[in-house]
Amino acid sequence: MMDRKQIIDMVQQYRCVMPRRGILKLYYLLKPDFKRMGIKCGRDKLFDILRAERMLVKQKKNFTRTTNSHHRYWKHPNRIKELEVIRPEQVWVSDITYIKTRKQPLYLSLVTDAYSKQIMGYELADNLKVASTLKALRMALKKRQYPDQTLIHHSDRGLQYCAPAYTDILDDGGIDISMTTKYDPYENAIAERVNGILKSEFEMEKDLSKKKMLKKPSNNRFIYTTR
Numbered sequence: 001m002m003d004r005k006q007i008i009d010m011v012q013q014y015r016c017v018m019p020r021r022g023i024l025k026l027y028y029l030l031k032p033d034f035k036r037m038g039i040k041c042g043r044d045k046l047f048d049i050l051r052a053e054r055m056l057v058k059q060k061k062n063f064t065r066t067t068n069s070h071h072r073y074w075k076h077p078n079r080i081k082e083l084e085v086i087r088p089e090q091v092w093v094s095d096i097t098y099i100k101t102r103k104q105p106l107y108l109s110l111v112t113d114a115y116s117k118q119i120m121g122y123e124l125a126d127n128l129k130v131a132s133t134l135k136a137l138r139m140a141l142k143k144r145q146y147p148d149q150t151l152i153h154h155s156d157r158g159l160q161y162c163a164p165a166y167t168d169i170l171d172d173g174g175i176d177i178s179m180t181t182k183y184d185p186y187e188n189a190i191a192e193r194v195n196g197i198l199k200s201e202f203e204m205e206k207d208l209s210k211k212k213m214l215k216k217p218s219n220n221r222f223i224y225t226t227r
Helices: 002-015 023-037 043-052 130-142 164-172 185-201 204-209
Strands: 091-099 106-113 119-125 152-155 176-179
Touching: 002 023, 002 043, 023 043, 091 130, 106 130, 119 130, 130 164, 164 176
Parallel strands: 091 152, 152 176
Antiparallel strands: 091 106, 106 119
16 A cells, blocks of 8 residues: 555656656656665556556647648658668757647747757747748757768658758758658657657646746756657
8 A cells, every 4th residue: 555655656746747747658767766665566557556546648639730731842852761860960850839828829840859859949939930940940050069970851841841941051051851751740750759748748738828938948958758
């Protein structure tokens, strides 16, 4: 009984930061604590406890399209489909995610390193203009640590990423351009996963509805774990 109460308390502590953290990630994080405290609890037992306490996370099923691929700009081929990512700044993935708030819809542009999963650049705006994606890209470029190594920028085929204002910056920086061959989330899976974590586990939509504004960390870095 004591172990059960301890487990529930530990789960609640982790969920203070990420309220919608799922079973697999919770178990990964709690496993070292279980071992240190002599608590015998496997993944299935953790699931049973949280289910009995009605603490399981219900998946949200909502989708808003942010990609407009019907435009006149050049669409680049997918250069990372069979690529093994083995180092930081080998591939950056970019995407825009819709954030529903009480007053108005917002759009978060992200540039994420495919290897380290570090968010290199971001911009929150109330529109889908190219200017917003450019701000996220410029932030990422300022934080680049290995400018002498080859880098591929991967995104969907949306107007924001195909526009000359965006691709010219990539070309000027010697960055190869890669895009999905069709509208398929699995072709930009890392970016989609980042979007899901921010909106689901961090409850970003809920925070923004309460007028909590996104602030840049003092060290200008935003890191999360996908485990």
